[in-house]
Amino acid sequence: MTEPAFRTELLESGNLLVGPWRSPKQMLHAQVYDSHASIHDDATAQKLGFQGGTIEGPTHFSQFAPLCERIWGQAWFETGCLSAHYRNPAFEGEEVQANIEKAKPGQTIFAIGMTKRDGTEILRGTASVGDVSETALSRRLGELKPLADPVILADLKVGMKTGRQTVKMDFDQHMGDLYPFSLADKLKAITEPSAYYSQELNPWGRAIIPFEMLSVLFQYRAREDRLPVRGPAVGLFADQEIRLLRGPLFVGESYSTEREVVALSGSRRTESVWMRTTVFAADEKPVATMLLNMASIKDSYASYEQEHKALYA
Template sequence: MSTAAFDTPIEDTGAALVGPWRQPRQMLHAQVYDSHASIHDDATAQKLGFKGGTIEGPTHFSQFAPLCERLWGNEWFETGCLSAHYRNAAFEGEEVQAIVDKPANDARHTTVRMVKRDGTEVLRGSASVGADAPPSALDQRLTELKPLTDAVILRDITVGMTTAPQTVKMDADQHMGELYPFSLADKLKVITEPSPYYHATSPWGRPIIPMEMLSVLFQYLSKQDGLPVRGPAVGLFADQEIRLIAGPLFVGESYRIQRKVVALSGSKRTESLWARTEAFDSGGRLVATMLLNLATLKESYAAYAQEYAALQRRA
């Protein structure tokens, strides 16, 4: 007898699949980022104008998994792609709801969004399965970026820079370091959508890593990347896409990852480094990718104004 992937209650409105209201847990209070507390620390976040430590963006990916699995079955775990632009931060204690529009004519792609009780949109984007899906939400967004000009924090970064390969794995009880001060087992105790697939029972014969935790796996050794980003400064995930190509990825298995800078963009408050992480299995097969926009807050870099003025004088 096969085991259901989720027992999450799902409402079918006819036009969309809607998940239940959930209160995601914030597990990054103790995160150390660039030698200091991160945007997920209440005091640091409040200093930068947020009401408290934010829920890390990929935490929300779990709420979409039951909806996408309802649409596409096990294909979701093997070739699923969730591509999201984070629009507003969510905070611990707030309720959020995932909504996936039902694709027309059995299409293999659709639009997604997450909202708070008051209608505030936390994220919007796309979901798809298969290599033949049309461009994702972030594929499209990359073509529309406002270029980064007058860079200070990222002035030594160029598109095309590539990091040295790293080998990463995620055991069930493995502490994932200063960036992620918890283990997979810790996360599974509070994950919004539990699944037997994340434990002993899965169609692939062993436990799989939840999509939200692929972000943790891929970022695990990112402090060793050596990209010349100036700091210390506080960054946040502004856009993120996780794409499975030959999934799922498995607990306890080693993967080789490498990152490449694919774009630089800017806004009034941020300088953004867009990097694509590629993950390969032990046989050298590309199994998954992650596109991440790490947006650094200009005001969090103490020397920003001084260095900006110096660069303007030199220009």
């Protein structure tokens, strides 16, 4: 016997399938990066021009899960992929709504989006299942211009890899300085609750990790990589893609991760490192991947101007 995956009410609006308006909780007020507060801390965010601590991007992934499950069913939890470019931050107390293109026969990839009540775009991208080669972020990667005059990332090179690290997520496990909460804490606040996340009444007979918490699992030990990134500097997620190859991933099971620098890019305000994390099961075969663009804010690095002059004078 299994429970329904979700009881979320979904509606059709033109050529879109839309979810309900939700107010995600900001759970990273106490997040610490390299002994300094992060973009999710109100005071730090306000110094950098934001109205307050931002809601972490993958928090929004939960609102797409009922939409994708409606289209693909069980396959969504096994080979689903969300590929998103974060356009604007959301803040606690704001309502946001997820949408996806309505299904067409044989279609395996769909455009997704999320907006605030005032129409501000939070993210755009694609959702897919199976072996889809072109996603929103694969297209973005193909269009990137090389990073010019790097400072924060001056010592980083495309192709750098990290060693394997073992990661696991139990219900009551504190997930460290990067994620100062547990899965149990998240399940009390998650926008789209599911019996699949907390009990065995699902097709796999074990509690599965929610899509948004896969990001937490994959990044759990990322600060141990010790890649040569200069800092401290405040960073934010600018693009993110999570792809399941042999999902779902299970609560309490050990996995291993390794990371590779796949691209470096930048903007007027940021320097970005694009990291691909590959996740392996006990049989050493990949079960998931994550592509993450971590953008470091130039103005948050105290030595930026001085080091830029020294490097490029």
